[in-house]
Amino acid sequence: MYSEEVLALFKKQGIEIGDIVSISSSTGKFEGEIMPKTGSGDDNIIVLKLKSGYNAGILYGKDVKVEKIASGKHSSEIFEKELKRNPLLPDVTILWTGGTIGSKVGYRTGGVEAKLKPGELLYYIPELAEIANITLKHIFNIWSDNMTVKEWQKIAVETANSLKEGANGVVITHGTDTMHYTGAALSFMLQNLNAPVVLTGAQRSSDRGSSDAFMNLICAVHLAAKSDIAEVGICMHAKSSDDKCAFLRGTKARKMHSSRRDAFRSINSSPIATVNMKGDIQYIGNYRKRNGKGKSEPELATKFEPKVALIKAYPNSDPEIIDYYVKNKYKGIIIEGTGLGHFPTSGISWLPGVKKAVDKGVIVGMTTQCINGRVNANVYEPARMISRAGVVYCEDMLPETAYIKLGWLLANKPEQAKELLPKDLAGEITPRIEYEENFD
């Protein structure tokens, strides 16, 4: 981000990112568009996009004069100019849904708002046009915390449409907070997928020196354009450094840090692949492969039962919360239990309420709040009691994924929902033999 002195100058002259300015300094006179400060260099260097398309950096100091020529509004013309299709490149559709990746710092509030127009992206990241023919679709622009079933369904439908229209792969820009919930939802909603569907986002907005927006998007487009992975996954920084991104299965990924750029981790399984800015893809884990011959559009199964809850069991917790959901006609409850999958079974016991819920036909699933590891009803007596009460032990499935899966099962396969909950459908359950921690 620009230094306080540069920001003060901008403020004084009414200059905003995107405006056309003229800058005179001892090294010459430059005219161009003020770019956001995305590098990690000196924050006093003002970055201009010159008419030639190249960027220039001018160190701000006493001898430097900056003058505003035109407001940035002109940009809409540039952003909307039609791109020529290169028949030698694959086709990738980017579905725009919002989040930090498309936000820029609001100088007035000092915070980050979701308001960058999608078309600006190609202008700021010309590299994308060298990887694939990009089609941009602005679906909506919301913080991912506000996603609901409706938005998941919309994204699934638009993804299927894009593949039907011939895209080799689809990239979905998305707020990071709930990206893994959407990853799980799409993994179930897009059946018989035959192309990569890559969610990506940013932990730092594109105006910040440390932004991961550019690299994440470039890596995501590489994956969508040329990987043979026919799965839904998340492409984000693999480490806090800019070496490479990881591609994590949509049903196995979880945001594990509130601010780090490598916040997303694959839980109880390895990432599917890593990819760098040059497009080198290293395949790591097992994955569903793209079938070159098959049709590329998936079957849509977007129905979803919204009356499913995800709740946490903890010491001294209120068992009546189960009754609350039963009374409110919930059809499924996923419990984040303790350890191998427990809740209080004596004292302030959850057993009577859970038994009643199961008797009324509510499907109750057990996962672990440890996040890592597998639940197991066969080690301790309390878990045996919980299992006998009809609670379904969900193996090594993430609580968030189990919540999504149960909502999907109840709407799409209601008769088999209980039976299928602990069976692997979309990579959400790792077979014990494939990736088991050393238990003994």
Place this chain on the structure above:
Amino acid sequence: MYSEEVLALFKKQGIEIGDIVSISSSTGKFEGEIMPKTGSGDDNIIVLKLKSGYNAGILYGKDVKVEKIASGKHSSEIFEKELKRNPLLPDVTILWTGGTIGSKVGYRTGGVEAKLKPGELLYYIPELAEIANITLKHIFNIWSDNMTVKEWQKIAVETANSLKEGANGVVITHGTDTMHYTGAALSFMLQNLNAPVVLTGAQRSSDRGSSDAFMNLICAVHLAAKSDIAEVGICMHAKSSDDKCAFLRGTKARKMHSSRRDAFRSINSSPIATVNMKGDIQYIGNYRKRNGKGKSEPELATKFEPKVALIKAYPNSDPEIIDYYVKNKYKGIIIEGTGLGHFPTSGISWLPGVKKAVDKGVIVGMTTQCINGRVNANVYEPARMISRAGVVYCEDMLPETAYIKLGWLLANKPEQAKELLPKDLAGEITPRIEYEENFD
């Protein structure tokens, strides 16, 4: 654990762990008590504790004859025999509360039950008597999932009593599932602590070859006996290997794996120390030091408001859950929000319900379900709105710790509860400067 052949032999002859047997083999005739198989050697080696006190291992095979002489019931005499106090050694009190650490495999059910008597431990782990004069107090014997406020209060009182009676440190054996909740509760309930209070447990029962029970307990007693750490913490395996244990601050620890022996991790801060079986203590982080001159008994502040809830916000989640808790006269709610501390603020918004709760005097705190990292109300507009609605952002405090702290504050410092929730009282909040992830 013993091999299937050995177990079959035991079953056939009605032999259980603790029984007195006679074994004849080509190497001689041995008489002694059948010990649980705790080593990692050949599972066909039967371990006997001889009358001399030494253990002998006899490889089971065709030429080996095993005969039962007496049932293990005699043991109660041995277990209850009084130990002589060694004035050169420190005094450590072990408070027994149950959990896997004191369980042995129930051969009938095949599972693990909590039924080992505490006195047996000193008999099975004579090393303890070389570290300290051990006083054993059997408080109760429950699965940690069934812990409630009452049990936390009982443990706090017994810890204070033990220190008053002259113990240099206190060890508390505890089920692992909710050990970190108890660690947080004791951290607030024991004020002005001037001695180490060490929670320990086991991920595998003491009858299993891979049991961590012995090492964890020995390391915990070392810490209680001679460390100068005047804090409540958790002593468990630092790695899956048997190199050393880590001592994690009670307010910063979290069970992060359902089955691994190194399940406990210090979140957003380093462990306080590591310790090995020999008693070598390596101090790592900052900690509150034992004051040699001061009194050693803590002040008790065991009051606790049970009407506090810990809930998770997620896409499509039901905001009416807030109303449910308000109607049920809850005084505090900790939210596990997404990312930097968010919940839905448009669409199916939580804002109206949360505003109403705050207006009615309910204290609502925000933590992150990412587990790692800090919440921050100043980056994104939704968090600003949530913060303006009166939600308290709890820095880098764990959701579980925030739940315990709010229950404690509401009962002990109701007037200052809201103000103190985001302030560090017992190491639960790491100052930004001390342990900040590279945010930029």
